[in-house]
Amino acid sequence: MKTLAELSAIRERMKNKVALREGESNYRIVVGMATCGIAAGARPVMNALLEEITAKGLEGQVHVSQTGCIGLCQYEPIFEVFHGDEKTTYVKMTPEKAKEVIEAHILNGKVLTDYTIGEL
Amino acid sequence: MKELSLNILDIVQNSVRANADIIEITIHEQGPLLTLTVKDNGHGMKQDFLAGVLDPFTTTRTTRKVGLGLPLLKMAAEQTGGSLSIVSKHEQEHEDHGTTLCARFYTDNIDCPPLGDIVSTIVLLIQGAPFSPRYIYRHHKDGKESYLDTDDLHEQLGADIPLSEPEVLAFVREYLTDMEGAL
Helix, strand or coil: CCCHHHHHHHHHHHHHHHHHHCCCCCEEEEEECCHHHHHHCHHHHHHHHHHHHHHCCCCCCEEEEEECCCCCHHHCCCEEEEECCEEEEECCCCHHHHHHHHHHHHHHCCCCHHHEHHHC | CCCHHHHHHHHHHHHHHCCCCEEEEEEEEECCEEEEEEEECCCCCCHHHHHCCCCCCCCCCCCCCCCCHHHHHHHHHHHCCCEEEEEEECCCCCCCCEEEEEEEEECCCCCCCCCCCHHHHHHHHHHCCCCCCEEEEEEEECCEEEEEEHHHHHHHHCCCCCCCCHHHHHHHHHHHHHHHHCC
């Protein structure tokens, strides 16, 4: 069984890291998590994004957050990737596709046009 | 919704939108009866809004005119022979304002969805709330309890580390998985 006391070790490790990270995120990913998104499978997509970001050590470069209904319920699960002034909208996501997006878009800067809203 | 935990992830966001700073999520399982209670100290609802809140055409969002969160939860509960009730006190009328929602499910009914991945639901609620609101989660089953209070997490971590840090979330996931597994 894990105990909450183990968090103090995390605290020590993170102290310096968090300060460094502030204002450093290059990418922002926003996942639609309203009723429509959740019913369509946004939760596993969100889990996959967080897992992949940790696995690839991208914590400092990507900030993931949740939002409500984006207004395109029929294309959920949706997430938007913000980078500078650019916004890319990925639609009908699955955990597998989400991991591909992290690899191609976030790691290599290549937009996966097959999965973007423009393709529909 | 395929799992009750997805309904929970959905409706708790109503409490967040109501500016609650404490949200208590309690799941109580006794025999075939599963009771879900979500209690917040948000701004509450006035009686006329509350009267229509289970109507799919009532919503606070602006992108469209339907809101299915509560109707879907109500349907899920009633399909099992259970029920949904909401009590709310608006901040303009009551000092102890907030909303309490209670949904009852009969888990021995074939139409009862499984609770599902409640750990992911709690982790994602915390992910969306790096500092506030405070979540208190309790899951009672046959005399055993799984329990998490985000204030305890902040206490261990210090005030400056957001709970949305991936390393913290990974810990919470493991911690909760252990406790849920022991139920």
